[in-house]
Amino acid sequence: MPEYLYPGVYIEEGDTGNKPIEGVSTSTVGFLGITERGPLQPMLVTSFSDYTKIFGTYVTGSYLAYAVEGFFQNGGERCFVMRVAGVTAPANTSISDFGMRISAVGPGAWGNNIVIQIVRTGSPNSSLFRLLVAYWSDGVPDVYTNQSPPRHTLPDLTQALPANVPAPTLFESFGDLSRQSAARFMPARSTRSRT
Numbered sequence: 127m128p129e130y131l132y133p134g135v136y137i138e139e140g141d142t143g144n145k146p147i148e149g150v151s152t153s154t155v156g157f158l159g160i161t162e163r164g165p166l167q168p169m170l171v172t173s174f175s176d177y178t179k180i181f182g183t184y185v186t187g188s189y190l191a192y193a194v195e196g197f198f199q200n201g202g203e204r205c206f207v208m209r210v211a212g213v214t215a216p217a218n219t220s221i222s223d224f225g226m227r228i229s230a231v232g233p234g235a236w237g238n239n240i241v242i243q244i245v246r247t248g249s250p251n252s253s254l255f256r257l258l259v260a261y262w263s264d265g266v267p268d269v270y271t272n273q274s275p276p277r278h279t280l281p282d283l284t285q286a287l288p289a290n291v292p293a294p295t296l297f298e299s300f301g302d303l304s305r306q307s308a309a310r311f312m313p314a315r316s317t318r319s320r321t
Contacts, residue, residue, distance in 0.1 A: 155197060155205040159190030162263060163236035168208040174198045179296065181209060182236070182263060228257075239266050241294075247302065256301045260294035267291045 156168070162182025171177045177194045184191045190207070197205060211233050230237035243258040267290075287293065 153203055155202065157190055157194055157197075157205055157207045158210060159193075160185055160188035160211075161190060161207075161209045163230075163232065163234060163261075164209045165231045166209055166211060166233070168206045170204065171207050172204050177207060181207060182295075236261075236263075239263065241266055253304045254302050255304070256299065257303055259296075259298045259300075261296040262292065263295040264292075 162185050164181040169180055171180065171194065174195045177191070181191070194205065194207060209232060228242050230240055239262050241260045241262075243260075245256045245258065246252065247254045247256050
């Protein structure tokens with residue numbers, strides 16, 4: 127208890143019990159819905175172009191892309207998007223080549239629209255290679271599917287595509303990968319891919 131030594135006005139603070147809840151940011155939103163492609167875990171998205179790169183564009187019967195686009199058009203800055211897929215969604219495409227297995231990041235028929243190409247780099251005895259990934263939202267062009275075996279012998283994706291082949295919706299290139307060297311080890315580098 128304070129000691130009052132002379133007359134006047136004194137302010138004494140006392141504990142009032144529970145403190146009020148402090149305000150927190152409410153600018154982060156979560157969206158859940160059907161998308162064209164992508165992983166099944168929540169992903170941070172900071173623009174509509176981020177959304178389209180990860181999850182694709184508009185899907186018939188789903189309003190998720192419209193909702194995310196509207197969120198950013200109205201001043202939204204960040205959101206989390208989670209793709210949903212039914213238990214009966216077609217399995218994603220896996221391609222075994224060059225002694226490794228490459229799979230799409232999530233289930234669905236969209237995995238059938240991916241083309242993988244592996245190009246050796248360096249000397250013939252080098253273990254380094256380059257992984258090229260191309261995705262067509264409207265389906266893989268015939269020049270890639272009419273191969274035997276399919277989708278392994280491809281026109282060189284590092285060069286200009288033939289005039290009759292439409293440009294891919296997404297194209298990613300991962301260079302100087304290795305199955306042996308720790309610094310360039312394939313599984314450690316490939317996790318950066320969003321296709």
